[in-house]
Amino acid sequence: MRERIIQRLTERNTLMTPNAWDYLDRQENPSDIIDEMVEEKKDLPFPLGRDVLRSFVEKGKDDDESSSTQDLEVSIEILSDITGESTCTGQLDDFVDYFSSRYEKLRAVISKRRESQGAMDINTIKKRKGEGKVIAMVGDIYSTSNGNKVLKLEDPTGHIKGFISQDSEAYDADLLGDEVVLAEGSVWEGDGDYDVTFNIDKIVRPGVPKISQKKKKDFEGKMAFLGDLHVGSEAFIDDAWEHFIDWIKNDEGAQSIRYLIISGDLVDGIGIYPNQEDELTIKNIYEQYEEMARMLSEIPEDIQIIAIPGNHDIVRNPEPQPSLPEEIQDMFSDNVRFVGNPSFLDIEGVKLLLYHGNSINDLSDLIYEVSSDNPVRAMKEMMKRRHLVPVYGKKTPIAPEEEDHLVIDEVPDIFVTGHVHHTEIEKYHDTILINSSTWQDQTDYQKMRDIQPDPGKLVVLNPSSRKVTIQSFV
Numbered sequence: 001m002r003e004r005i006i007q008r009l010t011e012r013n014t015l016m017t018p019n020a021w022d023y024l025d026r027q028e029n030p031s032d033i034i035d036e037m038v039e040e041k042k043d044l045p046f047p048l049g050r051d052v053l054r055s056f057v058e059k060g061k062d063d064d065e066s067s068s069t070q071d072l073e074v075s076i077e078i079l080s081d082i083t084g085e086s087t088c089t090g091q092l093d094d095f096v097d098y099f100s101s102r103y104e105k106l107r108a109v110i111s112k113r114r115e116s117q118g119a120m121d122i123n124t125i126k127k128r129k130g131e132g133k134v135i136a137m138v139g140d141i142y143s144t145s146n147g148n149k150v151l152k153l154e155d156p157t158g159h160i161k162g163f164i165s166q167d168s169e170a171y172d173a174d175l176l177g178d179e180v181v182l183a184e185g186s187v188w189e190g191d192g193d194y195d196v197t198f199n200i201d202k203i204v205r206p207g208v209p210k211i212s213q214k215k216k217k218d219f220e221g222k223m224a225f226l227g228d229l230h231v232g233s234e235a236f237i238d239d240a241w242e243h244f245i246d247w248i249k250n251d252e253g254a255q256s257i258r259y260l261i262i263s264g265d266l267v268d269g270i271g272i273y274p275n276q277e278d279e280l281t282i283k284n285i286y287e288q289y290e291e292m293a294r295m296l297s298e299i300p301e302d303i304q305i306i307a308i309p310g311n312h313d314i315v316r317n318p319e320p321q322p323s324l325p326e327e328i329q330d331m332f333s334d335n336v337r338f339v340g341n342p343s344f345l346d347i348e349g350v351k352l353l354l355y356h357g358n359s360i361n362d363l364s365d366l367i368y369e370v371s372s373d374n375p376v377r378a379m380k381e382m383m384k385r386r387h388l389v390p391v392y393g394k395k396t397p398i399a400p401e402e403e404d405h406l407v408i409d410e411v412p413d414i415f416v417t418g419h420v421h422h423t424e425i426e427k428y429h430d431t432i433l434i435n436s437s438t439w440q441d442q443t444d445y446q447k448m449r450d451i452q453p454d455p456g457k458l459v460v461l462n463p464s465s466r467k468v469t470i471q472s473f474v
């Protein structure tokens with residue numbers, strides 16, 4: 001049987017990793033699985049790993065109605081995740097493609113708005129002059145000596161100089177470079193030293209529809225959220241973690257938890273900030289993950305754990321980040337599932353957007369009302385712009401993928417971030433915004449930067465009733 005499987009895979013230019021073999025050996029009909037996979041999948045990754053294989057097998061189980069699936073079986077569908085899909089080649093052209101994807105995807109969102117009717121190309125409005133509207137990406141913005149704003153508006157047909165008077169309603173829009181907006185106004189004829197200029201009266205963002213016809217979710221049980229464990233750090237709060245483990249194993253209130261979502265920064269990593277090694281109890285990153293795996297193995301295995309990486313984890317820093325490497329994933333029990341940062345998931349009909357939250361720092365630097373202590377406010381700004389990293393070139397590095405995976409194409413039921421080591425929940429239209437807590441106390445580095453963490457908390461949500469509670473373990 002093994003030879004036949006190897007043959008089928010080599011015909012398709014791939015091989016399986018040892019862990020994928022282990023997984024396959026535990027299935028009832030290994031040979032059939034590979035036959036089906038080879039037939040159904042156009043492209044097979046090299047090597048073929050455990051996760052891809054498992055995802056294929058589990059999907060098959062869902063589709064097969066004759067099998068007696070229990071009501072409460074785990075069902076996770078990955079709707080968007082960069083893992084295994086990266087197209088980055090490191091060429092300059094990548095950025096051209098990236099921003100063009102960002103524009104097209106956001107234009108598709110904004111075009112659905114009533115206000116977009118009658119929007120014109122920049123090239124057309126430039127020739128035609130007079131009143132009109134355009135769907136444009138915002139370029140460099142600066143303030144003039146008279147206190148007005150000048151910016152560049154761009155679409156695939158060209159660009160035009162934009163002008164926002166301080167008296168205009170558009171002045172207070174907190175426009176950021178690289179966001180895509182609908183700009184309404186009128187075009188001034190250029191003459192002499194003056195360029196043709198679009199005088200902007202009003203800015204409309206992609207936004208989130210206010211009224212929805214969404215059905216109530218019939219999700220059974222609860223989801224719980226935590227993040228920023230920073231395992232390996234001296235400041236990791238063992239006591240709080242032990243309380244949490246004791247609670248999740250024994251407390252009646254924990255029995256209905258079926259999914260545990262971890263929003264990145266699983267370990268503290270190494271070399272993330274100056275002199276970090278002085279604050280590490282585990283100085284080897286693999287050992288940090290081994291400890292993390294041991295800790296998660298204490299959680300009852302009927303709880304499905306889903307984890308994304310953060311800026312302290314062992315994957316590339318630019319976003320989107322793929323899931324942790326397979327050699328790390330293999331340290332963990334089968335109920336732990338690793339996906340990329342960000343990921344858009346469908347968990348039993350509940351749409352979940354999971355993002356570590358690096359750009360919260362950028363938004364708090366750029367928008368007056370946003371601060372890192374109030375992360376849901378930053379999350380709202382992301383939702384309004386329908387983008388997780390609305391501004392390029394600040395603190396959050398972006399990998400120029402052919403498709404912009406950071407666009408919020410679809411409005412999620414739940415949007416989760418972490419990173420700023422606070423716990424906060426708020427509803428925004430139909431979406432529940434959650435910033436999940438940390439298990440790391442203040443580090444010397446954070447003390448220097450006056451960052452006050454709010455550690456040791458677990459957010460518990462009933463997706464069906466939309467009731468949320470915060471459980472504290474410190």
Ligand code: D5M
Pocket residue numbers: 228265311312361372395419420421446451
């Ligand atoms: O982030 C821990 C805390 O440090 C969180 O409050 C964000 C803040 N932080 C992290 N990186 C930066 C930068 N570059 N500027 C400002 N504040 C930052 P963690 O990712 O766990 O180190």
Ligand code: FE
Pocket residue numbers: 228230265310312419420421
């Ligand atoms: Fe963190």
Ligand code: ZN
Pocket residue numbers: 265310311312356419420
């Ligand atoms: Zn972080």
